[in-house]
Structures are given as C-alpha cells and as structure tokens.
Amino acid sequence: MxxxxxxxxxxxxxxxxxxxxxxxxxxxxxxxxxxxxxxxxxxxxxxxxxxxxxxxxxxxxxxxxxxxxxxxxxxxxxxxxxxxxxxxxxxxxxxxxxxxxxxxxxxxxxxxxxxxxxxxxxxxxxxxxxxxxxxxxxxxxxxxxxxxxxxxxxxxxxxxxxxxxxxxxxxxxxxxxxxRFQMSPKNFWTTDKCIGCKRCEKSCPVDNILMQDGRPVWGRNCTSCLACYHVCPQQAVQYGKRTKGKGHYFNPNQY
Missing domain, CATH: 3.40.50.360 (Flavodoxin domain)
Structure with a gap:
C-alpha cells in the first residue's frame, strides 16, 4: 500500500x-x-x-x-x-x-x-x-x-x-x-476578482475552506499547501502581500 x-x-x-x-x-x-x-x-x-x-x-x-x-x-x-x-x-x-x-x-x-x-x-x-x-x-x-x-x-x-x-x-x-510562523491561514484573503466558483474549497486536502456569502473563509486546520491559491482561475486568492505578482502552478496531469 x-x-x-x-x-x-x-x-x-x-x-x-x-x-x-x-x-x-x-x-x-x-x-x-x-x-x-x-x-x-x-x-x-x-x-x-x-x-x-x-x-x-x-x-x-x-x-x-x-x-x-x-x-x-x-x-x-x-x-x-x-x-x-x-x-x-x-x-x-x-x-x-x-x-x-x-x-x-x-x-x-x-x-x-x-x-x-x-x-x-x-x-x-x-x-x-x-x-x-x-x-x-x-x-x-x-x-x-x-x-x-x-x-x-x-x-x-x-x-x-x-x-x-x-x-x-x-x-x-x-x-x-x-x-511555527508560516502555517497560519489567517493571512489568506480574496480580491474582488473572486467569482465564488468554490474551486479553492474543493481543492483543500483537509477541508479547511468553507464558502460564506459566496466567498471562501479559511479555518485553522491549514497545511500551507497553497492549493487554494494555485487553483483559483481568477487568481483572486492571496496571502497577505507575499503573493502579489507571483505565479501559479497546478500539476497539469491532476486538474
């Protein structure tokens, strides 16, 4: 196995x-x-x-x-x-x-x-x-x-x-x-480009994202895998200011 x-x-x-x-x-x-x-x-x-x-x-x-x-x-x-x-x-x-x-x-x-x-x-x-x-x-x-x-x-x-x-x-x-310092989900946020497609919610491997009023809300159980950031089709998911201008990647054989 x-x-x-x-x-x-x-x-x-x-x-x-x-x-x-x-x-x-x-x-x-x-x-x-x-x-x-x-x-x-x-x-x-x-x-x-x-x-x-x-x-x-x-x-x-x-x-x-x-x-x-x-x-x-x-x-x-x-x-x-x-x-x-x-x-x-x-x-x-x-x-x-x-x-x-x-x-x-x-x-x-x-x-x-x-x-x-x-x-x-x-x-x-x-x-x-x-x-x-x-x-x-x-x-x-x-x-x-x-x-x-x-x-x-x-x-x-x-x-x-x-x-x-x-x-x-x-x-x-x-x-x-x-x-200790990089596993926190509290810095995730979405820009006005968010269309409420739920792809971030579905991509989270630990079910740490729930949609509220058409926008994702992050819980405390984050692994810092950044799937939510990379999978967003609108590039609306951000992490503080650290992801500004950064690229996106998701394995092409998996999505």
Missing part, C-alpha cells in the same frame, strides 16, 4: 505512477485522518510506500502526524520506501522521516527525491518556475519515476536524495520556524 499527501498535484502524480506500476493500493492521508481508522493490515510480501511533497526542507507536519498515529498490523520488516517531490533539494528530510519510522519500530529500506515544478511562493524571492523549466522538470520526472519503479520492483535498499547545500540549517533551523 502507498500512503500519500499532495496539495497541488505533484506528489499525487508520483503516487499514481507508483501505485500503477507496483500494483499497490493508494491511500490519501487526509482522508484516513478524517475517518479515524489508523490500522492497516499488511500482507507478507506487500510493499509500504509514502509519497509527499517537501515543505521547507522536511516532510509536511500532516505526514509526520499520520505516521505517529497509524499502526501496521502484521508488520514483519516488509520493504518500506518513500518518494518526495521537491522544487530543488530536500535538506535532511531522509533523517527526519527515518527517525519518525524508527520510533514506530519500522525500517526504511529506500528513499528518493524527484525534482518537480516549484509551487511555493510565500518566501521572499520564491516563485513558480518559468513555463520552459516547468515542462523540462515534468519531462525529466517521467524518466526518474521509471528508474525508481525499477529499483522498488527489485526491492533495492538504496537512497537517492538530493540534500542540497547547508541542509542542517534548512531542516533544523528554518523548518521549525516555517512550521
């Missing part, structure tokens, strides 16, 4: 490719958290996969929370892997993820990072990729996923993760600050 989390579709696309090739069931983490049934029964030769985007050089908090809460019945050291999507590098994500598993008594056998089009626009100087770079990343990702699928099929114990420069600072210092 493959557990995944995705906001703007990059990780969902990866999870779809893996699920099809590995013939493993695909499980959306937010739906499990809403349902509350955290117990999963494993077959003897079943593979266990986790697919998620990188949030400020670490796994999203929702993924780590899910791992902490879930249980794997009949776990006997089955092959376990992760694949994460990133705009460039992932810092010490491998360490963070493997520690979360070790606290459950589980072993991670393989891990991979796949460079995908960038979608994080809240940091100064951060924006979506140019159309040319976006298309190049998507094209390269196809070949990379084929290679990853071959390695997983053979149950190879390998790690191909791009840490990048100053990984300790990115993951151990910047990421905690991100989780």
């Amino acid at each position: 493959i557990f995944y989390f995705s906001g703007t579709g990059n990780s969902k696309w990866i999870a779809d490719q893996l699920s099809s090739n590995q013939q493993e069931d695909l499980i959306f983490i937010p739906e499990v958290l809403k349902d509350g049934n955290m117990e999963f029964c494993l077959e003897k030769d079943e593979k266990i996969g986790f697919v998620f985007p990188i949030y400020s050089w670490a796994p999203p908090e929702i993924v780590l929370h899910f791992i902490k809460q879930m249980s794997l019945e009949n776990y006997q050291g089955q092959y376990l892997f992760f694949v994460c999507s990133c705009g460039d590098d992932i810092g010490l994500t491998q360490q963070v993820f493997m520690k979360a598993l070790s606290l459950k008594g589980w072993k991670c056998h393989a891990g991979f990072s796949v460079i995908m089009p960038n979608n994080y626009v809240l940091f100064p100087g951060f924006d979506v990729d140019s159309k040319e770079l976006e298309e190049k990343k998507l094209e390269n990702a196809i070949g990379e996923l084929n290679r990853i699928n071959e390695l997983i099929n053979r149950k190879e114990a390998v790690f191909f993760c791009k840490e990048g420069s100053i990984p300790y600072i990115k993951t151990r210092i910047i990421n905690p600050l991100f989780n």
Whole structure:
C-alpha cells in the first residue's frame, strides 16, 4: 500500500505512477485522518510506500502526524520506501522521516527525491518556475519515476536524495520556524476578482475552506499547501502581500 499527501498535484502524480506500476493500493492521508481508522493490515510480501511533497526542507507536519498515529498490523520488516517531490533539494528530510519510522519500530529500506515544478511562493524571492523549466522538470520526472519503479520492483535498499547545500540549517533551523510562523491561514484573503466558483474549497486536502456569502473563509486546520491559491482561475486568492505578482502552478496531469 502507498500512503500519500499532495496539495497541488505533484506528489499525487508520483503516487499514481507508483501505485500503477507496483500494483499497490493508494491511500490519501487526509482522508484516513478524517475517518479515524489508523490500522492497516499488511500482507507478507506487500510493499509500504509514502509519497509527499517537501515543505521547507522536511516532510509536511500532516505526514509526520499520520505516521505517529497509524499502526501496521502484521508488520514483519516488509520493504518500506518513500518518494518526495521537491522544487530543488530536500535538506535532511531522509533523517527526519527515518527517525519518525524508527520510533514506530519500522525500517526504511529506500528513499528518493524527484525534482518537480516549484509551487511555493510565500518566501521572499520564491516563485513558480518559468513555463520552459516547468515542462523540462515534468519531462525529466517521467524518466526518474521509471528508474525508481525499477529499483522498488527489485526491492533495492538504496537512497537517492538530493540534500542540497547547508541542509542542517534548512531542516533544523528554518523548518521549525516555517512550521511555527508560516502555517497560519489567517493571512489568506480574496480580491474582488473572486467569482465564488468554490474551486479553492474543493481543492483543500483537509477541508479547511468553507464558502460564506459566496466567498471562501479559511479555518485553522491549514497545511500551507497553497492549493487554494494555485487553483483559483481568477487568481483572486492571496496571502497577505507575499503573493502579489507571483505565479501559479497546478500539476497539469491532476486538474
């Protein structure tokens, strides 16, 4: 079985490719958290996969929370892997993820990072990729996923993760600050371009948006995936002043 989390579709696309090739069931983490049934029964030769985007050089908090809460019945050291999507590098994500598993008594056998089009626009100087770079990343990702699928099929114990420069600072210092100060939904707002189409509401993976008087209202349960911002056809969703003039991206295979 493959557990995944995705906001703007990059990780969902990866999870779809893996699920099809590995013939493993695909499980959306937010739906499990809403349902509350955290117990999963494993077959003897079943593979266990986790697919998620990188949030400020670490796994999203929702993924780590899910791992902490879930249980794997009949776990006997089955092959376990992760694949994460990133705009460039992932810092010490491998360490963070493997520690979360070790606290459950589980072993991670393989891990991979796949460079995908960038979608994080809240940091100064951060924006979506140019159309040319976006298309190049998507094209390269196809070949990379084929290679990853071959390695997983053979149950190879390998790690191909791009840490990048100053990984300790990115993951151990910047990421905690991100989780503390950048996860708040209170700065979301809509311009007069909003047409009340509800696409932001429908795109939110954790059902944190409700429409009131034809406009979206954000609750407190935000993962900072920015799906609501990127999916808006009118580019009416904004986050304070940080998104002014920034671009938009949603995986073309998912919407």
